[in-house]
Amino acid sequence: MAVDWNSAEGCRALDPADMLGRLLEFPAQFRPAYDAGRRLSLPAGYKHSRQVVVAGMGGSAIAGDYVAALLRDRCRVPVFVWRDYGLPAFAGPDTLVVASSYSGNTEETLSAFDRARRAGARIIALTTGGELGRRAEAAGYPVFKIDYQAPPRAALAYSLFPLLGILTALEVAPDLTAEVDEAGAVAAxxxxxxxxxxxxxxxxxxxxxxxxxxxxxxxxxxxxxxxxxxxxxxxxxxxxxxxxxxxxxxxxxxxxxxxxxxxxxxxxxxxxxxxxxxxxxxxxxxxxxxxxxxxxxxxxxxxxxxxxxxxxxxxxxxxxxxxxxxxxxxxxxxGVDPTPVPPIDFLKAELARRREGPSPA
Amino acid sequence: MAVDWNSAEGCRALDPADMLGRLLEFPAQFRPAYDAGRRLSLPAGYKHSRQVVVAGMGGSAIAGDYVAALLRDRCRVPVFVWRDYGLPAFAGPDTLVVASSYSGNTEETLSAFDRARRAGARIIALTTGGELGRRAEAAGYPVFKIDYQAPPRAALAYSLFPLLGILTALEVAPDLTAEVDEAGAVAAxxxxxxxxxxxxxxxxxxxxxxxxxxxxxxxxxxxxxxxxxxxxxxxxxxxxxxxxxxxxxxxxxxxxxxxxxxxxxxxxxxxxxxxxxxxxxxxxxxxxxxxxxxxxxxxxxxxxxxxxxxxxxxxxxxxxxxxxxxxxxxxxxxGVDPTPVPPIDFLKAELARRREGPSPA
CATH class of the missing domain: 3.40.50.10490 (Glucose-6-phosphate isomerase like protein; domain 1)
Structure with a gap:
């Protein structure tokens, strides 16, 4: 091993972006993030949805999996997680679509958002901003604004607990305050x-x-x-x-x-x-x-x-x-820095290059 | 390699139960199995379900995945696959539950069937018989009877195509005859x-x-x-x-x-x-x-x-x-026989033993 992992300073020699700090902050975020989700201002018409679709990828999508697993035996509304472009054909005006993307620039999630608009669905955006934030705000949909700087996977508290809070506010989920508090205490x-x-x-x-x-x-x-x-x-x-x-x-x-x-x-x-x-x-x-x-x-x-x-x-x-x-x-x-993800950067650049076609000589 | 894989006889030296025969029969089963599904007699009240839940495990469950993927952009009804005991809490009187188990004795699927009954769901059983067949028939639910002897995974045509046929009959899926025929021809x-x-x-x-x-x-x-x-x-x-x-x-x-x-x-x-x-x-x-x-x-x-x-x-x-x-x-x-699955046999016996508790000395 290249570092002394028995001290924070030792760890940070391989972790200059301070993933360690993100891990230490995590448990204290559960309750504030849940409460913030409950306070999001939502149209009255968003209650009584037929289905909930959480559209997102990676660390955003997995929050939907957590919610579906947590609520599967106490929620009368089906919760779907959609990890792809577009949306399934059943999504319509009675569907609540939560478009979740930390950066707001995930292309699959933007595609899902656009499809949800065309389907007349009830939409909520969960993001730090980006293109998703802009499109949702311009169209007048509620936006839960994530105010936390971290790699998306280290912002799990902000993809998961606001979603739970929103579902509590919409009466899809029960009041989970006690569970959220216990989870925070156990994690801490x-x-x-x-x-x-x-x-x-x-x-x-x-x-x-x-x-x-x-x-x-x-x-x-x-x-x-x-x-x-x-x-x-x-x-x-x-x-x-x-x-x-x-x-x-x-x-x-x-x-x-x-x-x-x-x-x-x-x-x-x-x-x-x-x-x-x-x-x-x-x-x-x-x-x-x-x-x-x-x-x-x-x-x-x-x-x-x-x-x-x-x-x-x-x-x-x-x-x-x-x-x-x-x-x-x-x-x-x-012997690797936990924070950078070069293959994802390569992939995004390569996909963009292919879409634009060969550059002129 | 222990055998000559360039002849059927050579292969069968390691394949005494004739998985080879099952593989050769597979493509010809698509259309008859689809048509048989369409002909299943169903109560009129089974149309217009809110959701379809395919409850099953392994080779039965995956048929639900195929159906959901095939229909995802042309089906207004959500198709869920449930691989567990019980059912999600949203399953109710407007839910169509297809309980699918080749043997009819899969304990998770029997648990799902029982839960579906208690929830008042619309139920169809897809099975060769077993306990699921008995319970469904006794309660008056439609049973699609699989009439094909094979390891469950080699009976995929009979978990998949009858399900498609049933969904066509219920107008959840369109008429897929042309696609089924092309699939059979391509596979053959x-x-x-x-x-x-x-x-x-x-x-x-x-x-x-x-x-x-x-x-x-x-x-x-x-x-x-x-x-x-x-x-x-x-x-x-x-x-x-x-x-x-x-x-x-x-x-x-x-x-x-x-x-x-x-x-x-x-x-x-x-x-x-x-x-x-x-x-x-x-x-x-x-x-x-x-x-x-x-x-x-x-x-x-x-x-x-x-x-x-x-x-x-x-x-x-x-x-x-x-x-x-x-x-x-x-x-x-x-160098292994493709057919037997000893760990699954061990697992079933061990689970049964634990449920019954220690035997008297």
Whole structure:
């Protein structure tokens, strides 16, 4: 490792943009962001929507996954997450479309916004500004203005909690204040055991990063933890610059478990991390345990983690924080700065170049 | 390799249950299965549902993904796929729930069926029989009876095309006869180039299996090809007994592309296969090309495939057939029988044992 990860100063040698600071700020943002969402001024006609569609990509879209998973057994309105250009054909005047883009310049989300306008949908924009902010304001739609400078993935509190607040205000979601507060407290409590000053022996995020170093990371989670497993995967991709995948329980019991044998080299190159929420759903607990047993039979050493907290939201955020720190330390072990994402910059430039065609000689 | 894969007899040495026969029969099943779905007798009250929920797991659930992807820009009714116990809270009397389980004994699907009954939903069962068939018949719900003996994943034509036929009958989907016929013709045509008699040099399924042998398989697909990428992944898991994952475009451009660097060993242990549908969506074409370029910059050699056919359904089924044969030949290269799935048998037995508790001493 290129740095001393046992002090903030040591970490910042590889982290000049201070992702560490973003990780430390995160838990304190939950409640203010939720309250701000509840206060957003919305047209009365936005209540009683037939469906909610969260249109966004990456760190914006995953907030929709968290909301859908959190509310799936207590919300009478279907919540869809749409990660693409345009919108599904069912979106119409009775659909609430939340167009969510941190920068406001995500081309898929702008396309979704334009389609939502043409469909006459009820639209809310969630953004720091950019083109989405301009278009939404010009057309008179409500805009939740994110006022936080960070890479989009580090602004998860501002894609997730305002969305929850908005849905509470629209009576799609119940009052979640107590859950949000517990989630903030649990996440803040976890900070004490994952911060740089805690050495590897008593720091679960560092220990897990050590186990994952040199391996492809595969994260399993079911029910409310499926989007959390996805978050781990994307954080390893973006922060650690590493290969990672996620799979959902119970679905993975119907296919992935058959595939633990080949190639044999996977025993040395894949690490499976299982996210559990003991007591929340007995079937998922049992399935995670038996899946771990199957992995061990195939020569793997899976790491099984247990979410802490009383409420579902607290458990989700507990493991979210652990995953964020895990991906941060894995970046340091890989010797890379967690903040820049050069392939995404290349991709945007290359797509723009192709759209404009060859430049004149 | 343990067998001569250039003849059907050679293949069957490792394939005593004749998965080969199932692969050869597949294309001829599309149209009859679609027509049978259209003929299912349904209560008049099943029309004008607010949502369609396809409840199932594995090879049953993926039929719902295919339907949702196929119809997403021409269907005014949202189609949800539910891979879990129970049902989302929004399911009610105006929801059409298709409970789909080949065996009829999938515990998640039985749980969904029971929940749908309690919610007063409109229910259709799609099954060979089993407990689901019994419960649905006893309660007077329509049952589409699958009359085909095969491992569930090899019965995809019977989870997918009857579902399409049912949705056509309910006017959720348009008349798809022409697309179904073209899909059958394209799939049958592809058989000629992937069957055992075609040697590796002129057989794309064998050539791809050779490239994937010894590697973790990662499949990318966007839009209508996202469920096809998932199908490839599950077929590698179950037929080839190998590690495999899928990711969706354009979402993977927002995270996965940053993760091509670590661990460096992934260059020798991961193969990325990109599924393209040239001309269907210009943005996805461009994104797949630039993604391949990023992989090459990171030292990978991705394989980019192009779907053939005029209609979307034909293109989906073209690549589905190619993936099925690819996974079959990869099983032979791995020296394993493609049909048995011992980990799933172990899992079912172990879950049953835990539910019953320790046996008396």
């Amino acid at each position: 409590g976890l900070l004490e055991t994952v911060r740089p000053e805690r050495p590897e022996g008593s720091n679960p995020a560092k220990a897990l990063a050590r186990a994952a170093h040199g391996r492809v990371v595969v994260v399993y989670g079911g029910g409310s933890l499926e989007p959390v497993a996805r978050r781990w995967k994307t954080q390893v991709n973006e922060n650690s610059k590493g290969w990672a995948f996620f799979e959902a329980l119970p679905e993975l019991n119907h296919n992935a478990v058959v595939g633990f044998t080949y190639p044999p080299a996977a025993r040395d190159t894949v690490l499976v991390i299982g996210l559990g929420s003991p007591g929340e759903a007995a079937e998922l607990d049992a399935r995670l345990e038996v899946t771990a047993e199957l992995l061990r039979q195939a020569g793997h050493e899976p790491r099984i983690l247990a979410a802490r907290g009383n409420s579902r939201l607290a458990r989700m955020m507990h493991l979210t924080v652990l995953g964020d720190w895990f991906s941060y330390y894995l970046a340091l072990l890989n | 045509g592809l058989l000629e180039t992937v069957r055992p008699e075609r040697p590796e040099g002129s057989n794309p399924a064998k050539a791809l299996a050779r490239a994937a042998h010894g590697r973790v398989v990662v499949v990318y697909g966007g839009g209508s090809l996202e469920p096809v990428a998932r199908r490839w992944k599950t077929q590698v898991n179950e037929n080839s007994k190998g590690w495999a994952f899928f990711e969706a475009l354009p979402e993977l451009n927002h995270n996965a592309v940053v993760g091509f660097t670590y661990p460096p060993a992934a260059r020798d242990t991961v193969l990325v296969i990109g599924l393209g549908s040239p001309g269907e969506a210009a943005e996805l074409d461009a994104r797949l090309e630039v993604t391949a370029e990023l992989l090459r910059q990171a030292g990978h050699e991705p394989r980019i495939l192009a779907a053939r056919g005029n209609s979307r359904l034909a293109r989906m089924m073209h690549l589905t057939v190619l993936g099925d044969w690819f996974s079959y030949y990869l099983a032979l290269l791995n």
